[in-house]
Amino acid sequence: xxxxxxNVEATIPALRRYARxxxxxSDIADDLVQDTLVRALRSEHLFHGGEIRxxxxxxxxxxxxxxxxxxxxxxxxxxxxxxxxxxxxxxxxGGRDIERALATLVEDQRNALLLVVLEGLSYREVAEVQGxxxxxxxxxxxxxxAQIKIFLDGGRPALRRVK
Amino acid sequence: MTTSDSPVTEEELHAYVDGELPADRQEAxxxxxxxxxxxxxxxxxxxxxxxRIRARYGAVAGEPVPERLKLDRLLRQDRxxxxxxxxxxxxxxxxxxxxxxxxxxxxRGVTAAAPSNFDAITADALEAYKLYVVEVRHPVEVPGSERxxxxxxxxxxxxxxxxxxxxxxxxxxxxxxxxxxxxxGAAAFYMYEGxxxxxxxxxxxxxxxxxxxxxxxxxxxxxxxxWVDDKVAYAVSGPADRDRLEQVAKTVYEQxxxxxxxxx
Numbered sequence: 001x002x003x004x005x006x007n008v009e010a011t012i013p014a015l016r017r018y019a020r021x022x023x024x025x026s027d028i029a030d031d032l033v034q035d036t037l038v039r040a041l042r043s044e045h046l047f048h049g050g051e052i053r054x055x056x057x058x059x060x061x062x063x064x065x066x067x068x069x070x071x072x073x074x075x076x077x078x079x080x081x082x083x084x085x086x087x088x089x090x091x092x093x094g095g096r097d098i099e100r101a102l103a104t105l106v107e108d109q110r111n112a113l114l115l116v117v118l119e120g121l122s123y124r125e126v127a128e129v130q131g132x133x134x135x136x137x138x139x140x141x142x143x144x145x146a147q148i149k150i151f152l153d154g155g156r157p158a159l160r161r162v163k
Numbered sequence: 164m165t166t167s168d169s170p171v172t173e174e175e176l177h178a179y180v181d182g183e184l185p186a187d188r189q190e191a192x193x194x195x196x197x198x199x200x201x202x203x204x205x206x207x208x209x210x211x212x213x214x215r216i217r218a219r220y221g222a223v224a225g226e227p228v229p230e231r232l233k234l235d236r237l238l239r240q241d242r243x244x245x246x247x248x249x250x251x252x253x254x255x256x257x258x259x260x261x262x263x264x265x266x267x268x269x270x271r272g273v274t275a276a277a278p279s280n281f282d283a284i285t286a287d288a289l290e291a292y293k294l295y296v297v298e299v300r301h302p303v304e305v306p307g308s309e310r311x312x313x314x315x316x317x318x319x320x321x322x323x324x325x326x327x328x329x330x331x332x333x334x335x336x337x338x339x340x341x342x343x344x345x346x347x348g349a350a351a352f353y354m355y356e357g358x359x360x361x362x363x364x365x366x367x368x369x370x371x372x373x374x375x376x377x378x379x380x381x382x383x384x385x386x387x388x389x390w391v392d393d394k395v396a397y398a399v400s401g402p403a404d405r406d407r408l409e410q411v412a413k414t415v416y417e418q419x420x421x422x423x424x425x426x427x
Contacts, residue, residue: 009234013224021220095219117213
């Protein structure tokens with residue numbers, strides 16, 4: 001138990017980081033982390049070895065998917081900024097432009113990219129989290145990067161957020 | 164092996180950026196990129212994206228972990244909610260709404276295994292609590308003195324046999340009620356007041372799910388218990404004092420629990 005708890009505890013800062021990047025809102029992000037932790041604690045008996053970290057990322061990713069789904073059923077809460085063009089301030093825009101670029105991505109692509117570049121997961125781990133073959137992870141990454149490039153280069157995004 | 168006879172795929176370029184290539188291949192790709200400036204620029208661009216993402220969010224992991232995410236605390240809460248009076252295994256998800264600091268309640272996050280419209284209902288319930296609990300002159304449409312009329316009226320509008328709980332035994336007087344638009348049609352909203360002016364509200368709306376486990380969510384100022392019983396969703400909201408709110412919610416639950424009432 002101690003080991004399980006300690007491992008979970010050690011992952012909390014990284015989960016908060018991932019959740020913040022996914023949601024772009026610190027309150028929503030911490031709620032997501034809280035729900036992830038509660039769920040993990042209750043499901044400890046379902047955890048049969050392996051990487052606790054990947055397992056927690058999996059839970060958080062799935063909870064966020066459900067969150068986005070029910071937001072799409074309740075359209076009142078979409079952020080206005082999502083429809084904005086890139087910051088004129090460009091790279092000096094306090095990171096807003098990369099935030100917005102991420103927001104234009106299809107969810108699975110955003111998840112894959114963040115897990116790799118922000119969380120440092122291996123392709124194999126991301127494949128596990130997303131429940132898809134490694135090849136799918138790689139094509140998600142490639143599409144995510146191409147899309148971000150288009151956005152940052154100032155073009156209209158090729159894909160609007162798909163709901 | 165020379166670089167020229169080792170064609171590099173785009174997949175490999177991504178794997179190169181992400182450190183997923185074996186060491187020898189890593190070198191070969193580096194050499195190939197040196198001879199292919201256009202691709203090198205692409206790769207540099209991907210690296211720059213990653214740097215910007217890390218620059219934007221990396222520091223979050225260095226922030227102190229908020230109290231509510233401390234494992235000890237979560238374990239304690241989970242254990243106490245394990246004693247819940249509904250007694251069945253907790254759904255793996257928690258709440259449907261959150262509290263944004265001073266901004267009060269906001270309907271935002273939703274969680275796993277959430278019954279379809281349950282989250283919308285609880286979010287609406289909290290919006291209603293926030294809106295009306297501060298109302299001094301017109302907190303309700305129908306005063307608590309017209310309980311019979313209100314029961315009939317709201318039951319008719321919700322097309323469901325409602326009971327308006329009597330919470331006198333725990334020191335709460337019915338202020339009254341009102342009809343609200345809910346995500347699934349009409350919603351009934353009752354307000355109660357305690358001796359020191361603290362207010363609790365009950366929000367009822369028809370739910371698609373027949374029943375759920377009891378759930379609890381607390382914020383800095385407000386908290387709520389919510390559940391679905393016999394296809395009606397209930398959200399009991401009040402000041403963030405868990406023990407008191409649990410007492411209120413339990414009393415409400417016992418009074419509206421139709422199956423239980425039939426048995427007794």
